[in-house]
Structure formats: C-alpha cells, structure tokens
Amino acid sequence: MPASAAPPVTTTTTGGAPVKRPPAADRVYQHVKQGVLDRRYEGGTLLTEGELAEAVGVSRTPVREALLRLEVEGLIRLYPKKGALVRPVSAQEIADVVETRLLVEEHAVRKAVPAPPALLARLAELLAEQQVHAAAGRYAEAAVTDRHFHVEIVRSAGNEILSRLYEQLRDRQLRMGVAMMHAHPDRIARALAEHEEILDALAAGDAERAADVVHRHIGRVADLARGEVR
Incomplete structure (x- = not known):
C-alpha cells in the first residue's frame, strides 16, 4: 500500500x-x-x-x-x-485581497452595529492578545490574532455566504500579515491603535465611523505593500 x-x-x-x-x-x-x-x-x-x-x-x-x-x-x-x-506574494495578489477585504469588511462592520456585548468582549480579548504577541516580536501569532479580530466582525454580520468567502482569504491574509510586520515593524503599533478605534466605534454604535476606520486600516496595507512586497 x-x-x-x-x-x-x-x-x-x-x-x-x-x-x-x-x-x-x-x-x-x-x-x-x-x-x-x-x-x-x-x-x-x-x-x-x-x-x-x-x-x-x-x-x-x-x-x-x-x-x-x-x-x-x-x-x-x-x-x-x-x-x-x-510563490512570492505579488503586488496583484495584494491588490486583489485588499479590494475583496474592503468590500466584505466595510459592509460587515456596518451590520455589526449595534454590537452585542459578547462581540465587544471577544474583540477586546483578541486585541489584548495581539498586543502581547506584538510586544514579544511573535509576528506569526500576532498576524493570526489580527485575522481573528476581523473574522469576528465579519461573522457578526450574520451572512454565511460572506463568511465563507472571507474564509477563502485566510492563508493569503496570514502570509501577507506576517510579511508586512517583518517589513514594517513600526506599522504594528498603528494597526493596534486602529483596532482600538474600530472597537471604540462599535461600542459607541457608530457604524459610519467604524467603516471609515476599517477603510483606512485595510487601505494602508496596500499603500505600504505597493512595490515593497514581491
């Protein structure tokens, strides 16, 4: 056999x-x-x-x-x-992933409002975990926790088809996330601050502010990666 x-x-x-x-x-x-x-x-x-x-x-x-x-x-x-x-991470792959994430996540974060207490508690827990990993230089673990933060928001939208679509981006997101953290360690603090902003906007019930932060947060990935991650 x-x-x-x-x-x-x-x-x-x-x-x-x-x-x-x-x-x-x-x-x-x-x-x-x-x-x-x-x-x-x-x-x-x-x-x-x-x-x-x-x-x-x-x-x-x-x-x-x-x-x-x-x-x-x-x-x-x-x-x-x-x-x-x-296979190296290409500029086109980054652009495609960012475009898809913007479409899914801006919609999902708006639908997450009003955010249930359980979602807010889970996001706060994941943010704390990511802060610990980032401080210790554990970029792979920080990238996984970063993705889980966004996954929770997408799931909260209650659209199973969107959730499955988002799940298909998992490996690409993780790979890009680790690469970006290694290439731009100074970006980690900014990303954590943006996660805090998203959490604060959801807690305040401000869907448009949450969507605006998500747009800036994800869009900055493309700006940093353009021409730098091959």
Missing part, C-alpha cells in the same frame, strides 16, 4: 491512551503550509521532495500528494524533477 494511502498511525501516550497521528500526506501538507505562512519558507525558496520527506519523516509519495494540494491553493509552483517553488 502506498504511504499516502496508509491509515493514520496510532501511537500511545504516557497514560496509555491511543492517539491517532494524521496521515503522512497531511503531516507534510501542514509542515510546508505552516512554513510558508510563518516565512520559514520564503517566496522564491525551492523545496525538494527528498528534503521534505526527511524533515517530516515520511516517504516521497505523501510528499508529492501534499505538494499537489499546495499548488492548487496557490502557495507553491511545481517544477518536474526540480521541486516546488514557494
């Missing part, structure tokens, strides 16, 4: 309870994807099947399966007999 088709491996914890490990292809997929998102594998890096198989501890068959999935998602480009090239 090929390695990629093998069932999950069962291991045992110190307490004796069985724990199922993910299939080999899934482990490779997560390893490479996380490496791309947190910039361990930066744009332009060439990955080989042999190196990945050794890093994850699997055969080459599940590596090929995982790389095919990642190519479909647009994170890598496969080159026969050479390996997989991590």
